[in-house]
Amino acid sequence: MEIYSSYFTISRRNQKVLNKKMNSKPIKNILTLLLLLISIITFGxxxxxxxxxxxxxxxxxxxxxxxxxxxxxxxxDLLKVAFRESTFEFNADHSFSLKIDFNDFSDMMKNVHWKFNKEKSNVLIQEWKDKESAKSILLEIIIEQRNGKIIFVLPESPFELEVVKS
Known part of the structure; x- marks a missing residue:
């Protein structure tokens, strides 16, 4: 019995190290869980x-x-003013309209089609005849969420539009 007891005897020094490791494990688990939750909330x-x-x-x-x-x-400057007062309308039938007080742009955005790419988080605006292809893109909108706000990024310009659903 004494032979086996030496295998199970832990020195005081080793006991302190073991206790320290065991006590830090719950903290590590809690931190890991918190980081996981934050990443799910942020990227979810x-x-x-x-x-x-x-x-x-x-x-x-x-x-x-x-x-x-x-x-x-x-x-x-006129385009900036026009975009500040514009509205984007995405219909369930994938028709799209951009109401903007800028004649050239307004005329181009009538009777067009939108399609969403979830992986890229972008929307392509095209004429109906091109809806099955990736050509003749009239407008691309990258959709981002930042601090609870929805941002439409227009990559062909430096404009970023903060939008709300009305």
């Missing part, structure tokens, strides 16, 4: 296609163009 905010359906109003616009001649700058 994927937008579904059905979430897009409806009318979205622009409430804020950010982004600036590089320096340019004053004539072009005036046009960009």
């Amino acid at each position: 905010e994927n937008i579904e296609e059905s979430d897009l359906i409806g009318t979205w109003k622009v409430i804020n616009l950010t982004g600036d163009f590089p320096p340019m001649p004053s004539e072009q700058h005036k046009q960009i």
